[in-house]
Amino acid sequence: xxxxxxxxxxxxxxxxxxxxxxxxxxxxxxxxxxxxxxxxxxxxxxxxxxxxxxxxxxxxxxxxxxxxxxxxxxxxxxxxxxxxxxxxxxxxxxxxxxxxxxxxxxxxxxxxxxxxxxxxxxxxxxxxxxxxxxxxxxxxxxxxxxxxxxxxxxxxxxxxxxxxxxxxxxxxxxxxxxxxxxxxxxxxxxxxxxxxxxxxxxxxxxxxxxxxxxxxxxxxxxxxxxxxxxxxxxxxxxxxxxxxxxxxxxxxxxxxxxxxxxxxxxxxxxxxxxxxxxxxxxxxxxxxxxxxxxxxxxxxxxxxxxxxxxxxxxxxxxxxxxxxxxxxxxxxxxxxxxxxxxxxxxxxxxxxxxxxxxxxxxxxxxxxxxxxxxxxxxxxxxxxxxxxxxxxxxxxxxxxxxxxxxxxxxxxxxxxxxxxxxxxxxxxxxxxxxxxxxxxxxxxxxxxxxxxxxxxx
Numbered sequence: 245x246x247x248x249x250x251x252x253x254x255x256x257x258x259x260x261x262x263x264x265x266x267x268x269x270x271x272x273x274x275x276x277x278x279x280x281x282x283x284x285x286x287x288x289x290x291x292x293x294x295x296x297x298x299x300x301x302x303x304x305x306x307x308x309x310x311x312x313x314x315x316x317x318x319x320x321x322x323x324x325x326x327x328x329x330x331x332x333x334x335x336x337x338x339x340x341x342x343x344x345x346x347x348x349x350x351x352x353x354x355x356x357x358x359x360x361x362x363x364x365x366x367x368x369x370x371x372x373x374x375x376x377x378x379x380x381x382x383x384x385x386x387x388x389x390x391x392x393x394x395x396x397x398x399x400x401x402x403x404x405x406x407x408x409x410x411x412x413x414x415x416x417x418x419x420x421x422x423x424x425x426x427x428x429x430x431x432x433x434x435x436x437x438x439x440x441x442x443x444x445x446x447x448x449x450x451x452x453x454x455x456x457x458x459x460x461x462x463x464x465x466x467x468x469x470x471x472x473x474x475x476x477x478x479x480x481x482x483x484x485x486x487x488x489x490x491x492x493x494x495x496x497x498x499x500x501x502x503x504x505x506x507x508x509x510x511x512x513x514x515x516x517x518x519x520x521x522x523x524x525x526x527x528x529x530x531x532x533x534x535x536x537x538x539x540x541x542x543x544x545x546x547x548x549x550x551x552x553x554x555x556x557x558x559x560x561x562x563x564x565x566x567x568x569x570x571x572x573x574x575x576x577x578x579x580x581x582x583x584x585x586x587x588x589x590x591x592x593x594x595x596x597x598x599x600x601x602x603x604x605x606x607x608x609x610x611x612x613x614x615x616x617x618x619x620x621x622x623x624x625x626x627x628x629x630x631x632x633x634x635x636x637x638x639x640x641x642x643x644x645x646x647x648x649x650x651x652x653x654x655x656x657x658x659x660x661x662x663x664x665x666x667x668x669x670x671x672x673x674x675x676x677x678x679x680x681x682x683x684x685x686x687x688x689x690x691x692x693x694x695x696x697x698x699x700x701x
Contacts, residue, residue, distance in 0.1 A: 248318035248356075249437060249469045250342070255315040255351035257337050261307040311337045312493045315351070321436075322467040324459070326474065326484035326501060328366050328508055330641050335473045335491040339439050342471065357436025357469075359384055362426055371415035375406055375425055378414055382429045396432045403458070404428035424451060431458050438462065438470045452479075459483060474624075475641050477583020505583045507540060509623045517541075517549045519643040532570045532637040536605070537562045538626050540646045550647045553670070554618060557646060560609040561626045563638070571598045572637070574608040575627040579642075581620050586668060590631075598631045615672035621647050 312334045319325050327335050340346050342353060343361040369378045379400055383393035401407050404424040408415075414422065430438060440459070456479055462468050463483075474480055480487060481500060487504035489496040497504050517540040538561045541547040551557050559576055574591035589610050591597065624646075627639040 249321045250319040252317050253352045255312055256349050257312040258349040259309045261309050307416045310493055315495055317488055317498055319469055321469055322463055324463045324470040324484045326480040326487040328471050328487055329490035334493040335490055336441060339441055343439055359437045360430040360435030361439040361527040362430045369414050370411055372415055375410045379429055383433050386433050386435055388433055400428045431462060436468055438468060441473045456483060478585055481505055481559055481583050490571055498586045506581055507580050509583055517547055517644055517646050532567050532627050534561050535563045535638045535640060539642045540644050550649060553648045553650050554614050556614050557612045558609050559624050560607060562607045565601050565603050568600050568603055571600055571630045573598050573629050573631055575629050576610050577625040579623045595678050616669055617648055618670040619648050619650050621645055
C-alpha cells in the first residue's frame with residue numbers, strides 16, 4: 245500500500261484507574277456522608293503531620309488499563325474498512341483516536357484529508373441550536389465554506405427527512421431524528437474520510453438501508469474512505485472490502501471481510517457453547533440486571549458444541565434482577581457463520597412480558613426447534629431489554645455458538661438429498677398432495693373439465 249489515506253502505527257491508549265478502598269461500604273444518608281468527609285479531612289491533616297502524605301497509607305491503588313495496544317493498519321483511498329469485535333474490544337477507542345477526540349498514549353496516526361465522524365447520537369450538535377443552525381455548524385467544523393454547505397443543504401434535509409422540524413432546537417429531537425440528521429450531515433458534506441460507529445442501530449430498518457446505500461455510493465462512486473464499526477455482520481459483509489477484528493484491545497485478524505467475519509463468529513474453531521460473566525464485570529446497565537451465564541444444551545440438559553439438525557436445541561441465560569421498577573423482556577439474536585442475522589426471539593410468552601419483576605435470579609430458556617436450521621455454525625447474542633420505551637439493560641454480543649450436523653444415518657427427514665441443504669433455513673414443512681379427479685373434490689373449489697385438462701397438460 246504505497247500511499248494510504250489512513251496509517252495507524254503501533255497505536256495504544258492507556259487509562260489510569262484509581263481504586264479507592266471501599267470495605268464495608270453501604271447505603272449512607274446525607275448526614276453520614278458529611279460526617280465522614282469531616283472525619284476524612286481530619287485524618288488527612290493528622291497523616292500529613294505524621295509525615296505519611298495527604299492520603300495516608302494503603303488508602304488507594306493505581307492500575308494501568310490498556311484499552312488498545314500495538315494496533316497497526318493502513319486504509320487506501322476509496323476503501324471501506326469494517327472494524328468488528330466484542331463489547332470492550334477497543335472499537336470505539338480506535339475511532340475516537342482517529343477522530344482526535346482523545347490523544348493516544350503511544351503510537352502514531354496519519355490522516356490525509358478531512359474527517360467526518362459519527363460516533364454517537366448527537367455528536368457535534370449543540371442542543372440549543374436548531375437543526376438548520378447545526379448543519380452550518382457541523383459544516384464549519386469540517387472546514388467547509390458557507391457557500392459549500394448551502395450547495396448541499398437541500399440534499400441533507402431531504403435525506404434526513406426533518407424538514408418539518410428544521411427550525412426546532414435539536415434537544416427536542418428524538419434519537420432517530422438526531423441520527424438521521426447527523427448521518428446526513430456527515431455523509432453529504434464530503435469529508436475525505438467518514439468514520440461511522442454503531443449509531444445506525446438507532447434508526448429504523450428503512451433508514452438503515454438508506455444509510456448503507458449512501459455509504460456504498462460515497463465509497464465506490466465518490467472514492468471516499470469509510471471506517472465502519474458495527475455488530476451487524478451482514479452489513480459489514482455487504483459494505484466492507486476488508487475487516488479488522490479487535491480482541492481485548494489488540495489486532496486479532498486483518499484481512500478479507502468474509503474470512504474475518506467467519507473467525508469472529510466462530511468459523512471452524514467455534515466459540516464456546518458456555519459463557520460465564522465474571523462477577524466483577526458482569527454486564528449490566530444502571531444496576532437493573534446482571535447477566536451471569538449463557539449455555540447451549542440439548543433437551544436432556546447435556547451441554548456441548550455440536551447437535552443434530554433433528555433435535556431441539558436450547559439456549560439458557562441466567563441473570564439477576566436488581567430493581568423491581570423496570571419492565572423486562574428476554575431476548576436472543578441468532579446469526580449464521582456468514583454473519584447473516586437469521587432471527588430475533590423475544591420471550592413474549594412470559595406472563596410479565598415487558599413488566600417489572602420481583603428481585604431474584606432468573607433462568608430463561610428458548611428452544612430452537614429441530615429441522616429449522618441447516619448444517620453449520622450458529623452464534624447467539626443475548627440481551628435483557630425493555631420494549632416501551634426501548635432500553636438495553638445488558639447485551640452480550642456473540643456470547644455462545646453451536647454447530648448443527650446432519651447424521652445422515654437413514655433417519656433423516658430430507659429423503660435422498662445428498663450434500664448440505666441450500667438456503668438460510670431448512671424447515672420440515674407439512675405437505676399434502678393428492679390427484680385431481682374428473683369430478684370436483686369435496687372441500688375444495690370446484691374445477692371445470694377444461695381446468696382439470698389444463699392441469700394435466
